[in-house]
Amino acid sequence: MASNSSKWLLGCGIGCAALIVIVIALGGVGYLLVRDTVQNFRNTIDSFERLExxxxxxxxxxxxxxxxxxxxxxxxxxxxxxxLATARKEMETAVQALTDRVDEIEDGSAGFWRILGVVGKGMGALPQMAEYFKTRNEILIDRGMGLGEYFYLYTVVYYSWLQKSPGDGPPFRLMSGDDGGYYRFDREDEEESDSRYGDDYIDQRRKEVSRLVNRMATVMIQKQADYLSDSARPVWQPRLERELEKLKNDPERIPWQDGLPTLTRRSLEPYRERLEAVYSFLLNPLELRPLDGR
Incomplete structure (x- = not known):
């Protein structure tokens, strides 16, 4: 296995841009890359603010x-x-290029510069990440959908219904401090794992995303229960309250983990094929983490 320092450098990937800045800032090309990356993220932040x-x-x-x-x-x-198909394909290609390099250096045979080259690829993917978020946000604005509704439907469709794993994604951390990004919900003294790639990190990602989804869904389903119509309350409120109790008792529980309500599942079924076709295993870690540190 690679040394601890090599593992950290690899796992740093896209998230630890500061290291790359130090290395490449000596060159004019590096300066332009960093400048353009910063501008891309400024534009992306603007798109999030417009949505909100x-x-x-x-x-x-x-x-x-x-x-x-x-x-x-x-x-x-x-x-x-x-x-989002074109932007998704371009981002998947960038992430896959990073993924293909992981096996080459896990056995410790790669030198420092080889590992640094992998991190450099991560830095090169930053503008694509910013573009992916911006494109997604602009499509949402054009189509009249907010992030809350988008995130809720992504969770219900892919995790609750189609049973995709919250741990899906490449075997390394795509964003430093993956804990919910642009929006944050109250947390209970959770500590980020030191694992940044490999099977241990995939399991850690599953836990992190599950906790994030749990917190998000608890807030939304509580409001759903609070605003029920009089006609829906007798049947629907007990079901919502039972689900809320389960979510609160198990912080890693996915909403409707035991099965979607029949009416919800039936309303989704006609779209199964189309929704399956536009799921991205590699980009799953990005879907509910728009911008870290906001």
């Missing part, structure tokens, strides 16, 4: 009081995913 201004904060979203996902909203979500 127009549709509110993520935690403000309230799911349907009936449990049925409105067909028009599900169609919009699906179209957003479909229109």
């Amino acid at each position: 201004k127009e549709y509110g904060r993520v935690q403000d979203y309230i799911p349907s009081s009936t449990g049925i996902v409105d067909e028009r909203r599900l169609e919009t979500f699906t179209i957003v995913r479909e229109e």
Whole structure:
């Protein structure tokens, strides 16, 4: 296995841009790369702020009081995913290029410069990451969907219904401090693992994303229960309260982990094929973590 320092350097990947800045800032090309990367992220931050201004904060979203996902909203979500195809493919290519290098250096045979080259590829992917987020946000604005609704539907569709793992993604950390990014929910003294790649990190990612989804869903489902219509309350409120109790008792529980309510599942079923086609295993770690440190 590689030395601890080599592992850290590899795991640093896209998140630890400062190291790369130190190395490449001596050259004019490096300066231009850093300058362009910073500008790309400024533009991306602007797109997040536009979304929040127009549709509110993520935690403000309230799911349907009936449990049925409105067909028009599900169609919009699906179209957003479909229109992201080009940006998603470009980002997947960049992440796959990093993934392909991991096996080459895990056995410790690679030297410092080889490892640094992998980290450099991570730095090179930063502008693509910024572009991916910006493109996604602009599509959401054009299609009339906020991040709260997008994140909720991503969770229900892919984790709760299609049973994709929250740990899906490459065997290394894509963003330093993956803990929820642009929006944050109250946390209970969670400590970030030292694992940054390999099987241990994949399991750690699963736990981190599961906890994030749990906190997000608890806030949203509580509001859903609070704003039920009189006609829906007798049947739907007990079901929501049972799910809320399970979410609060198990911080790594995915919402509706035991199975979606029948009405919710039936409303999703006609879109199964299209939604399966636009899921990205490699980019799953980015979907609910828009911008770290915001």
